[in-house]
Amino acid sequence: MLQPIAEVAAVTRALGAHLHVDAVQAVGRLELTPLAGVDSLAVASHKLRGPKGIGLLAFRPGRSPVPLLLGGAQERGLRPGTVDAVAAAGFRAALQRVEESRGRYQALEPLRDELERALAQYAIVNGLQAARAPHVSNLSFAGSRGDELVAALDLEGVRVSSGSACSAGTTEPSAVITAMLGRERAESAVRISLGEDTARSQVEYAIAAFLRILASASLGRSSDG
Numbered sequence: 508m509l510q511p512i513a514e515v516a517a518v519t520r521a522l523g524a525h526l527h528v529d530a531v532q533a534v535g536r537l538e539l540t541p542l543a544g545v546d547s548l549a550v551a552s553h554k555l556r557g558p559k560g561i562g563l564l565a566f567r568p569g570r571s572p573v574p575l576l577l578g579g580a581q582e583r584g585l586r587p588g589t590v591d592a593v594a595a596a597g598f599r600a601a602l603q604r605v606e607e608s609r610g611r612y613q614a615l616e617p618l619r620d621e622l623e624r625a626l627a628q629y630a631i632v633n634g635l636q637a638a639r640a641p642h643v644s645n646l647s648f649a650g651s652r653g654d655e656l657v658a659a660l661d662l663e664g665v666r667v668s669s670g671s672a673c674s675a676g677t678t679e680p681s682a683v684i685t686a687m688l689g690r691e692r693a694e695s696a697v698r699i700s701l702g703e704d705t706a707r708s709q710v711e712y713a714i715a716a717f718l719r720i721l722a723s724a725s726l727g728r729s730s731d732g
Contacts, residue, residue, distance in 0.1 A: 508638060508639055512542060513540075516544030517544065526547075527546065527548065527549070528542060530542060531550060531554050534554070534605060535555045535605045536608070536609060537609065546567050548564075549565075552597065555604075556601055560594055561594040561595060576588075611704075612641055615642045618707060618710045621710065622714055625718070626717055630648050631692075632644065633645040633647055633687070634687075642702075643701075645696055647695045648721065650724075652669075652694060652695060653669030653697045667697050669698065681698070699713070
């Protein structure tokens with residue numbers, strides 16, 4: 508779900524507070540106008556299909572952060588060490604296509620919605636009524652475990668996760684879904700992300716795999732009963 512950044516910025520400005528935004532998932536995917544009021548923001552190159560290991564911190568004049576490391580005058584005295592020139596050039600190239608990338612992600616929304624409709628018999632869309640990114644869906648499947656669905660889909664060649672993208676490699680349910688909707692809903696949740704180049708045929712393949720697995724799981728529960 509999208510956070511009300513513009514509204515939060517108005518509050519922090521009125522209070523004289525500093526608002527920092529992690530814009531890693533926003534740049535290249537969403538309209539950036541709401542970020543106009545923030546004091547600083549962070550962006551990662553690899554989320555824009557640029558090289559890994561480099562990012563940027565942008566901040567308003569007079570809002571310069573306190574350095575965590577000392578020992579050199581690089582990065583305007585904010586961080587010592589030699590900048591990777593090749594990575595910086597690659598990051599620049601990625602930034603130059605931000606608007607093109609955003610258009611491609613916006614075009615994924617109908618495919619995301621089609622996937623959700625196809626799985627409506629088995630799933631509840633978490634955050635359906637809230638403002639959302641156009642390429643991500645988080646679904647809870649009552650009676651199923653998210654991590655088990657992830658494993659079954661992996662065998663079908665469909666890559667999804669049961670937690671956030673930042674917690675890959677763990678079976679712990681999403682802390683955000685737990686806080687919003689409870690642990691049971693979180694434990695049955697699966698996060699699906701469409702990529703910039705995701706095609707309709709790939710979404711249809713994923714839907715078919717989901718339906719096979721879910722139908723089989725439902726039959727298994729009926730037999731046990």
